[in-house]
Amino acid sequence: MTTLESPFRLDGKVALITGGGSGLGLAMARCFVASGAKVLIAGKTEAKLRSAVSELGEGASYHVADITSQGAARDVISTCVERYGGLDILVNNAGNHVKKPLLETEVGDIQAILDTHVLAAFELSRNAVPVMNARGGGSILFIASMASYLSVPQVIGYTVAKSAVLGLVRGIAAEISLEGIRINGIAPGWIETPMTAKALDNDPERKNKIISRTPMKTMGKPEDIGWAATYLASDAAAFVNGHVLVVDGGALSGF
Numbered sequence: 001m002t003t004l005e006s007p008f009r010l011d012g013k014v015a016l017i018t019g020g021g022s023g024l025g026l027a028m029a030r031c032f033v034a035s036g037a038k039v040l041i042a043g044k045t046e047a048k049l050r051s052a053v054s055e056l057g058e059g060a061s062y063h064v065a066d067i068t069s070q071g072a073a074r075d076v077i078s079t080c081v082e083r084y085g086g087l088d089i090l091v092n093n094a095g096n097h098v099k100k101p102l103l104e105t106e107v108g109d110i111q112a113i114l115d116t117h118v119l120a121a122f123e124l125s126r127n128a129v130p131v132m133n134a135r136g137g138g139s140i141l142f143i144a145s146m147a148s149y150l151s152v153p154q155v156i157g158y159t160v161a162k163s164a165v166l167g168l169v170r171g172i173a174a175e176i177s178l179e180g181i182r183i184n185g186i187a188p189g190w191i192e193t194p195m196t197a198k199a200l201d202n203d204p205e206r207k208n209k210i211i212s213r214t215p216m217k218t219m220g221k222p223e224d225i226g227w228a229a230t231y232l233a234s235d236a237a238a239f240v241n242g243h244v245l246v247v248d249g250g251a252l253s254g255f
Contacts, residue, residue, distance in 0.1 A: 007236035011036035014084040016076065018067055018124065019094030021048035023193035024143065027222030028091055028229045033059040035230050040080045042067065043094065067094050067120040073127045081131060089233045090128045091141045092121035097195055099154050110157035117161035122168060129176055137180025139233045142169055144187040144244050149252055166244060173242035182241045184232045189248025191220040215250035
Protein backbone atom coordinates (compact mmCIF):
# COMPACT_ATOMS: atom_id res chain seq x y z
CA MET A 1 0.00 0.00 0.00
CA THR A 2 1.25 3.47 -0.83
CA THR A 3 1.91 5.72 2.15
CA LEU A 4 2.75 9.39 2.23
CA GLU A 5 5.89 8.52 4.16
CA SER A 6 7.47 6.17 1.65
CA PRO A 7 5.91 6.24 -1.83
CA PHE A 8 9.34 6.28 -3.50
CA ARG A 9 10.66 3.25 -1.58
CA LEU A 10 10.96 -0.26 -3.05
CA ASP A 11 10.97 -2.23 0.19
CA GLY A 12 9.85 -5.82 -0.34
CA LYS A 13 10.18 -5.54 -4.13
CA VAL A 14 12.25 -7.88 -6.31
CA ALA A 15 13.89 -6.45 -9.42
CA LEU A 16 15.64 -7.99 -12.41
CA ILE A 17 17.98 -5.73 -14.40
CA THR A 18 19.57 -6.96 -17.61
CA GLY A 19 22.95 -5.54 -18.50
CA GLY A 20 23.30 -4.80 -14.80
CA GLY A 21 27.04 -5.21 -14.43
CA SER A 22 28.05 -1.70 -15.49
CA GLY A 23 26.88 1.65 -16.79
CA LEU A 24 23.19 2.46 -16.51
CA GLY A 25 22.28 -1.04 -15.34
CA LEU A 26 24.63 -0.88 -12.37
CA ALA A 27 23.47 2.64 -11.52
CA MET A 28 19.84 1.48 -11.47
CA ALA A 29 20.81 -1.49 -9.32
CA ARG A 30 22.54 0.86 -6.84
CA CYS A 31 19.45 3.04 -6.58
CA PHE A 32 17.08 0.08 -6.27
CA VAL A 33 19.14 -1.53 -3.49
CA ALA A 34 19.41 1.82 -1.69
CA SER A 35 15.60 2.04 -1.90
CA GLY A 36 15.09 -1.36 -0.28
CA ALA A 37 14.71 -3.75 -3.22
CA LYS A 38 16.36 -7.10 -3.79
CA VAL A 39 18.05 -7.06 -7.19
CA LEU A 40 19.18 -9.75 -9.60
CA ILE A 41 21.52 -8.39 -12.26
CA ALA A 42 22.01 -10.39 -15.45
CA GLY A 43 24.70 -10.17 -18.10
CA LYS A 44 27.24 -12.09 -20.16
CA THR A 45 30.46 -11.30 -18.28
CA GLU A 46 30.70 -13.01 -14.91
CA ALA A 47 33.72 -11.05 -13.67
CA LYS A 48 31.87 -7.78 -14.27
CA LEU A 49 28.73 -9.07 -12.56
CA ARG A 50 30.69 -10.43 -9.59
CA SER A 51 32.41 -7.08 -9.12
CA ALA A 52 29.08 -5.27 -9.28
CA VAL A 53 27.48 -7.53 -6.67
CA SER A 54 30.44 -7.10 -4.32
CA GLU A 55 29.74 -3.36 -4.48
CA LEU A 56 25.95 -3.68 -4.18
CA GLY A 57 26.09 -5.92 -1.12
CA GLU A 58 23.63 -8.42 0.32
CA GLY A 59 20.68 -6.92 -1.50
CA ALA A 60 21.93 -8.19 -4.87
CA SER A 61 23.05 -11.28 -6.73
CA TYR A 62 23.83 -12.11 -10.35
CA HIS A 63 22.96 -14.53 -13.12
CA VAL A 64 25.20 -15.10 -16.14
CA ALA A 65 23.18 -15.16 -19.36
CA ASP A 66 23.17 -14.10 -22.97
CA ILE A 67 19.60 -12.84 -23.08
CA THR A 68 19.45 -13.32 -26.86
CA SER A 69 19.93 -17.08 -26.56
CA GLN A 70 17.00 -19.48 -26.67
CA GLY A 71 15.47 -20.11 -23.26
CA ALA A 72 17.47 -17.35 -21.55
CA ALA A 73 14.37 -15.35 -20.60
CA ARG A 74 12.76 -18.29 -18.82
CA ASP A 75 16.02 -19.23 -17.10
CA VAL A 76 16.81 -15.80 -15.70
CA ILE A 77 13.26 -15.20 -14.48
CA SER A 78 13.17 -18.67 -12.90
CA THR A 79 16.43 -17.84 -11.12
CA CYS A 80 14.88 -14.66 -9.78
CA VAL A 81 11.86 -16.55 -8.45
CA GLU A 82 14.01 -19.26 -6.88
CA ARG A 83 16.26 -16.79 -5.06
CA TYR A 84 13.79 -14.12 -4.04
CA GLY A 85 10.34 -15.65 -4.31
CA GLY A 86 9.02 -13.66 -7.24
CA LEU A 87 9.49 -10.69 -9.53
CA ASP A 88 8.02 -7.20 -9.24
CA ILE A 89 10.26 -5.05 -11.46
CA LEU A 90 11.88 -5.89 -14.78
CA VAL A 91 14.32 -3.44 -16.38
CA ASN A 92 15.14 -4.25 -20.00
CA ASN A 93 18.47 -2.46 -20.07
CA ALA A 94 20.89 -4.77 -21.89
CA GLY A 95 22.16 -3.22 -25.08
CA ASN A 96 24.77 -3.27 -27.82
CA HIS A 97 25.91 -0.74 -30.37
CA VAL A 98 27.39 -0.56 -33.86
CA LYS A 99 28.76 2.72 -35.19
CA LYS A 100 29.12 2.61 -38.97
CA PRO A 101 28.12 4.75 -41.94
CA LEU A 102 24.91 3.63 -43.61
CA LEU A 103 26.57 2.07 -46.67
CA GLU A 104 28.93 0.03 -44.48
CA THR A 105 26.14 -1.25 -42.25
CA GLU A 106 24.95 -4.76 -43.06
CA VAL A 107 21.73 -6.55 -42.24
CA GLY A 108 23.57 -8.68 -39.70
CA ASP A 109 24.64 -5.56 -37.81
CA ILE A 110 21.06 -4.42 -37.49
CA GLN A 111 19.79 -7.89 -36.62
CA ALA A 112 22.27 -8.22 -33.75
CA ILE A 113 21.07 -4.94 -32.26
CA LEU A 114 17.39 -5.82 -32.72
CA ASP A 115 17.97 -9.21 -31.10
CA THR A 116 19.18 -7.54 -27.90
CA HIS A 117 17.20 -4.31 -27.61
CA VAL A 118 13.88 -5.49 -29.01
CA LEU A 119 13.40 -9.25 -29.31
CA ALA A 120 15.12 -10.27 -26.07
CA ALA A 121 13.38 -7.45 -24.19
CA PHE A 122 10.04 -8.58 -25.61
CA GLU A 123 10.67 -12.20 -24.61
CA LEU A 124 11.72 -11.24 -21.10
CA SER A 125 8.65 -9.06 -20.70
CA ARG A 126 6.33 -11.76 -22.01
CA ASN A 127 7.75 -14.28 -19.56
CA ALA A 128 7.66 -11.80 -16.69
CA VAL A 129 3.92 -11.10 -16.95
CA PRO A 130 2.58 -14.31 -15.35
CA VAL A 131 5.20 -14.13 -12.60
CA MET A 132 4.22 -10.53 -11.82
CA ASN A 133 0.54 -11.48 -11.94
CA ALA A 134 1.22 -14.01 -9.18
CA ARG A 135 2.46 -11.10 -7.03
CA GLY A 136 -0.54 -8.91 -7.82
CA GLY A 137 1.14 -6.67 -10.41
CA GLY A 138 4.45 -5.11 -11.24
CA SER A 139 6.46 -2.68 -13.31
CA ILE A 140 8.33 -3.28 -16.58
CA LEU A 141 10.79 -0.66 -17.79
CA PHE A 142 12.44 -0.30 -21.18
CA ILE A 143 15.47 1.85 -21.91
CA ALA A 144 14.95 4.01 -24.98
CA SER A 145 17.36 6.70 -26.22
CA MET A 146 17.78 10.09 -27.83
CA ALA A 147 18.03 8.00 -31.01
CA SER A 148 14.37 7.10 -30.48
CA TYR A 149 13.55 10.72 -31.33
CA LEU A 150 16.47 12.45 -33.04
CA SER A 151 18.31 11.96 -36.32
CA VAL A 152 21.69 10.61 -35.25
CA PRO A 153 24.17 9.68 -38.01
CA GLN A 154 26.15 6.42 -38.21
CA VAL A 155 23.96 4.44 -35.80
CA ILE A 156 21.12 3.26 -38.04
CA GLY A 157 20.72 -0.12 -36.30
CA TYR A 158 20.64 1.47 -32.87
CA THR A 159 18.15 4.08 -34.09
CA VAL A 160 15.86 1.42 -35.53
CA ALA A 161 15.99 -0.62 -32.32
CA LYS A 162 15.47 2.28 -29.95
CA SER A 163 12.57 3.54 -32.04
CA ALA A 164 10.99 0.09 -31.76
CA VAL A 165 11.32 0.31 -27.96
CA LEU A 166 8.75 3.13 -28.01
CA GLY A 167 6.36 0.76 -29.74
CA LEU A 168 6.99 -1.96 -27.17
CA VAL A 169 6.08 0.41 -24.36
CA ARG A 170 2.84 1.50 -26.00
CA GLY A 171 1.83 -1.90 -27.33
CA ILE A 172 2.43 -3.89 -24.15
CA ALA A 173 0.83 -1.22 -21.94
CA ALA A 174 -2.30 -1.37 -24.09
CA GLU A 175 -2.72 -5.08 -23.39
CA ILE A 176 -1.71 -5.78 -19.81
CA SER A 177 -2.41 -2.66 -17.79
CA LEU A 178 -5.66 -4.11 -16.45
CA GLU A 179 -3.57 -6.87 -14.89
CA GLY A 180 -1.89 -4.37 -12.58
CA ILE A 181 1.39 -4.25 -14.50
CA ARG A 182 2.64 -0.84 -15.59
CA ILE A 183 4.84 -0.47 -18.67
CA ASN A 184 7.09 2.55 -19.01
CA GLY A 185 10.41 3.59 -20.48
CA ILE A 186 13.28 5.97 -19.93
CA ALA A 187 15.01 7.81 -22.74
CA PRO A 188 18.41 8.81 -21.41
CA GLY A 189 20.18 11.74 -22.89
CA TRP A 190 23.92 11.57 -23.20
CA ILE A 191 25.12 9.95 -19.98
CA GLU A 192 28.70 9.29 -18.91
CA THR A 193 28.89 5.51 -19.42
CA PRO A 194 31.36 3.14 -21.11
CA MET A 195 29.00 2.74 -24.08
CA THR A 196 28.79 6.51 -24.55
CA ALA A 197 32.55 6.86 -24.23
CA LYS A 198 33.03 4.22 -26.92
CA ALA A 199 30.59 5.99 -29.23
CA LEU A 200 32.28 9.35 -28.75
CA ASP A 201 35.91 8.19 -28.76
CA ASN A 202 37.90 10.12 -31.35
CA ASP A 203 34.80 12.09 -32.31
CA PRO A 204 35.14 15.52 -30.65
CA GLU A 205 32.83 17.11 -33.21
CA ARG A 206 29.97 14.86 -32.16
CA LYS A 207 30.66 15.38 -28.45
CA ASN A 208 30.75 19.16 -28.89
CA LYS A 209 27.46 19.04 -30.77
CA ILE A 210 25.88 17.07 -27.92
CA ILE A 211 27.02 19.55 -25.30
CA SER A 212 26.01 22.54 -27.41
CA ARG A 213 22.41 21.35 -27.80
CA THR A 214 22.05 20.45 -24.10
CA PRO A 215 20.83 23.50 -22.16
CA MET A 216 22.58 22.28 -18.98
CA LYS A 217 25.86 22.12 -20.97
CA THR A 218 26.95 18.83 -19.45
CA MET A 219 26.41 15.10 -19.80
CA GLY A 220 24.36 13.27 -17.21
CA LYS A 221 25.48 10.84 -14.54
CA PRO A 222 24.35 7.19 -14.48
CA GLU A 223 22.49 7.79 -11.20
CA ASP A 224 20.28 10.32 -12.98
CA ILE A 225 18.80 7.36 -14.80
CA GLY A 226 18.91 5.19 -11.67
CA TRP A 227 16.67 7.53 -9.69
CA ALA A 228 14.31 8.00 -12.64
CA ALA A 229 13.93 4.22 -12.82
CA THR A 230 13.36 4.05 -9.06
CA TYR A 231 10.54 6.56 -9.38
CA LEU A 232 8.86 4.73 -12.26
CA ALA A 233 9.12 1.40 -10.42
CA SER A 234 7.74 2.81 -7.16
CA ASP A 235 4.22 3.43 -5.88
CA ALA A 236 4.85 7.15 -6.43
CA ALA A 237 4.30 6.45 -10.14
CA ALA A 238 1.19 4.32 -9.64
CA PHE A 239 -0.73 6.16 -12.37
CA VAL A 240 2.18 6.53 -14.80
CA ASN A 241 1.75 3.98 -17.59
CA GLY A 242 2.63 3.71 -21.27
CA HIS A 243 5.00 6.65 -20.87
CA VAL A 244 8.65 7.22 -21.82
CA LEU A 245 10.39 9.63 -19.45
CA VAL A 246 13.10 11.69 -21.13
CA VAL A 247 16.07 12.33 -18.82
CA ASP A 248 18.41 14.44 -20.91
CA GLY A 249 19.24 17.80 -19.36
CA GLY A 250 16.94 19.39 -21.93
CA ALA A 251 18.74 18.04 -25.02
CA LEU A 252 15.60 16.86 -26.81
CA SER A 253 14.13 20.35 -26.75
CA GLY A 254 17.44 22.24 -26.74
CA PHE A 255 18.61 24.53 -29.48
